[in-house]
Amino acid sequence: xxxxxxxxxxxxxxxxxxxxxxxxxxxxxxxxxxxxxxxxxxxxxxxxxxxxxxxxxxxxxxxxxxxxxxxxxxxxxxxxxxxxxxxxxxxxxxxxxxxxxxxxxxxxxxxxxxxxxxxxxxxxxxxxxxxxxxxxxxxxxxxxxxxxxxxxxxxxxxxxxxxxxxxxxxxxxxxxxxxxxxxxxxxxxxxxxxxxxxxxxxxxxxxxxxxxxxx
Amino acid sequence: xxxxxxxxxxxxxxxxxxxxxxxxxxxxxxxxxxxxxxxxxxxxxxxxxxxxxxxxxxxxxxxxxxxxxxxxxxxxxxxxxxxxxxxxxxxxxxxxxxxxxxxxxxxxxxxxxxxxxxxxxxxxxxxxxxxxxxxxxxxxxxxxxxxxxxxxxxxxxxxxxxxxxxxxxxxxxxxxxxxxxxxxxxxxxxxxxxxxxxxxxxxxxxxxxxxxxxx
DNA sequence: CAAGAATGCGAGCGAAGACTCGCGTTTGTC
DNA sequence: GACAAACGCGAGTCTTCGCTCGCATTCTTG
Numbered sequence: 001x002x003x004x005x006x007x008x009x010x011x012x013x014x015x016x017x018x019x020x021x022x023x024x025x026x027x028x029x030x031x032x033x034x035x036x037x038x039x040x041x042x043x044x045x046x047x048x049x050x051x052x053x054x055x056x057x058x059x060x061x062x063x064x065x066x067x068x069x070x071x072x073x074x075x076x077x078x079x080x081x082x083x084x085x086x087x088x089x090x091x092x093x094x095x096x097x098x099x100x101x102x103x104x105x106x107x108x109x110x111x112x113x114x115x116x117x118x119x120x121x122x123x124x125x126x127x128x129x130x131x132x133x134x135x136x137x138x139x140x141x142x143x144x145x146x147x148x149x150x151x152x153x154x155x156x157x158x159x160x161x162x163x164x165x166x167x168x169x170x171x172x173x174x175x176x177x178x179x180x181x182x183x184x185x186x187x188x189x190x191x192x193x194x195x196x197x198x199x200x201x202x203x204x205x206x207x208x209x210x211x212x213x214x215x
Numbered sequence: 216x217x218x219x220x221x222x223x224x225x226x227x228x229x230x231x232x233x234x235x236x237x238x239x240x241x242x243x244x245x246x247x248x249x250x251x252x253x254x255x256x257x258x259x260x261x262x263x264x265x266x267x268x269x270x271x272x273x274x275x276x277x278x279x280x281x282x283x284x285x286x287x288x289x290x291x292x293x294x295x296x297x298x299x300x301x302x303x304x305x306x307x308x309x310x311x312x313x314x315x316x317x318x319x320x321x322x323x324x325x326x327x328x329x330x331x332x333x334x335x336x337x338x339x340x341x342x343x344x345x346x347x348x349x350x351x352x353x354x355x356x357x358x359x360x361x362x363x364x365x366x367x368x369x370x371x372x373x374x375x376x377x378x379x380x381x382x383x384x385x386x387x388x389x390x391x392x393x394x395x396x397x398x399x400x401x402x403x404x405x406x407x408x409x410x411x412x413x414x415x416x417x418x419x420x421x422x423x424x425x426x427x428x429x430x
Numbered sequence: 431c432a433a434g435a436a437t438g439c440g441a442g443c444g445a446a447g448a449c450t451c452g453c454g455t456t457t458g459t460c
Numbered sequence: 461g462a463c464a465a466a467c468g469c470g471a472g473t474c475t476t477c478g479c480t481c482g483c484a485t486t487c488t489t490g
Contacts, residue, residue, distance in 0.1 A: 014457065014466060038253060039339055041447055052469045057449065059467095124254055124339060162400075165392055166407050173388035177380055185377075192381050199414040229436060229487065256477060267439045272479065274437095437486070444480100449473085456467065 021059050024049045025073065028066045029115040037067055038124035064126050067119060071132050074116050078109055086143035088150040095151065095205050099197045102147075103171070107190055110175055117179060140168060151205045163204065170196055236274050239264045240288065243281045244330040252282055253339035279341050282334060286347050289331050293324055301358035303365040310366065310420050314412045317362075318386070322405055325390055332394060355383060366420045378419070385411055 013021075027049035031040045042063050046056040060066045085105040089098050110117055119125070120133050144164040149155065155163075174193030178186055228236075242264035246255045257278050261271040275281045300320040304313050325332055334340070335348050359379040364370065370378075389408030393401055 012466075016457080016467070020467080036339055042449075043447070053449075054451085054470065055468050061449095063448065122339075124251055124337075162403060162407060166389075166404075166411060169388035169392050170385060170411060173384035174381075177384050188377060189381075192377060195418075196381060196385060196411065196415045199418060200411045203410075203414065227436075231437070231487075235437080257479075258477070268479075269440065269481085270438050276479095278478065431490100433489090435486100435488080437484100439482100439484080441482105442480085443478105445478090446476090448475085451472085452469100454467105454469080456465105458463105458465080460462085 017059065020049075020051065020055065021069075024051070024056060024059060024066070025070050028070055029113075032067070032070070033115045033118045036118060036124065037122045037126075037129075042066075064128055067125075067129050068132070070115065071119055071129055074113055074119075075132070075136060077113075078116075082106065082109055086140070086147055088146045091150045091153075095201055096194075096198050098147065098151075099201070100194050103174075103190065103194050103197065106171070107175065107178055107193075110179065114179060117175065137168070141165065144168060148201075151201075155204075163201075166200065167197060170200065232274065235264075235266065235270065236284075239266070239271060239274060239281070240285050243285055244328075247282070247285070248330050248333045251333060251339065252337045252341075252344075257281075279343060282340075282344050283347070285330065286334055286344055289328055289334075290347065290351065292328075293331075297321065297324055301355070301362055303361045306365045306368075310416055311409075311413050313362065313366075314416065315409050318389075318405065318409050318412065321386070322390065322393055322408075325394065326401075329394060332390065352383070356380065359383060363416075366416075370419075378416075381415065382412060385415065 024045065028040070028045045031045050031048055035044075040063075042056055043053050045066065046053045049056070056066075060069070082105045085102050119129065120136075125133070141161070141164045144167050145160050148160055148163055148167075152160065171193070174189065174196065178189045178193065181189055239260065243255070243260045246260050246263055250259075255278075257271055258268050260281065261268045264271070271281075275284070297320045300317050334344065335351075340348070356376070356379045359382050360375050363375055363378055363382075367375070386408070389404065389411065393404045393408065396404055
């Protein structure tokens with residue numbers, strides 16, 4: 001009880017240390033993005049950051065902790081910036097508008113932080129990160145379900161869940177294509193993704209609720 | 216000139232050897248499916264097959280060769296069984312029917328050979344397999360383009376390419392969901408995937424050439 | 431049945447990479 | 461200025477894993 005009140009007593013850091021941590025996380029983001037988590041070596045991260053391996057381990061107990069911290073910071077930033085992107089909306093909102101707004105926000109985030117995609121998509125990623133990923137996944141799904149249920153108040157729960165999974169899956173497929181292109185072509189893929197989602201959902205909305213997707 | 220007419224002279228094999236090869240490939244499929252290519256150790260494959268590491272290397276020069284051979288056999292089987300699944304069809308065929316048939320065939324293949332998905336999706340996979348993957352990808356894309364152009368004879372090439380990429384992407388997203396479920400739920404996801412694809416393409420087909428003209 | 435080839439084994443080699451350790455340098459505090 | 465704590469280093473340890481080697485066993489062939 002008295003001992004070990006906290007698993008880890010955060011070591012006292014100097015400003016220099018905080019800077020190093022940020023620098024290391026940025027370097028890790030670069031390396032993870034280009035090679036994936038497993039193939040990324042801690043030495044490579046240290047080299048990218050311009051420090052020695054020993055210095056890296058001064059701030060992170062192991063390789064996994066780097067990815068965890070990176071993931072947590074990304075999650076926090078995402079929640080702060082786009083937390084409301086999937087909040088239930090007024091069902092009179094046109095479906096197209098709701099989908100478009102959500103897609104734009106998440107695409108923007110993922111384009112700004114390509115690590116996020118790399119971290120969340122490796123088939124190789126260790127347990128703790130997978131947990132985070134699953135948590136995010138579950139959050140997103142319930143948000144999407146909430147959004148859908150505002151359009152489809154009468155849908156069976158199982159169908160709602162399945163539709164939400166489909167939406168997230170379609171979004172991920174589109175995201176991959178969007179990230180693989182640049183400039184005008186990228187914008188075109190964003191548009192196609194919106195089309196795919198809108199057209200997928202439109203019939204459900206049209207037949208399942210009194211509100212049409214477009215007034 | 217006279218020497219080295221063939222890079223590899225296929226060693227004379229006994230029936231036992233052929234059996235071992237099949238056995239090893241099957242074991243590799245299991246291990247690759249559950250852990251992915253990179254994380255799969257050759258010792259684990261040998262263990263799964265019930266042989267020693269030395270025996271494995273009697274038949275395969277290295278780890279990559281195992282995946283290559285496995286990939287080639289899968290490709291061959293796929294071509295033999297489903298080669299015509301994406302052949303251009305009579306444009307009067309209902310879109311729903313064309314999409315449904317193609318999806319059913321490819322879903323069936325991927326459900327029967329889950330390795331295929333695992334091998335083609337690792338971000339970690341070495342050069343030679345990626346080449347094969349890209350080749351398959353290109354083949355599929357041109358097939359889809361062909362199929363689309365039979366429905367959309369007036370579409371601009373760039374739009375056709377993009378739409379084909381979207382179709383393949385949407386299919387892959389659906390496939391992942393299908394593989395993640397079983398029984399009735401799996402069937403439901405197959406249906407949803409067909410819906411997503413059909414609804415995505417339907418407006419294009421219905422309005423003739425939506426990129427250039429409006430009804 | 432012999433002889434050679436194919437098959438089978440598993441301890442062990444070499445490289446790669448996660449992580450440590452001892453020691454020197456910088457920074458904050460009194 | 462003095463002391464401690466935080467920072468920084470990079471050669472070195474330890475483990476994992478792809479792969480090899482020497483030798484035993486089983487086939488095939490004459």
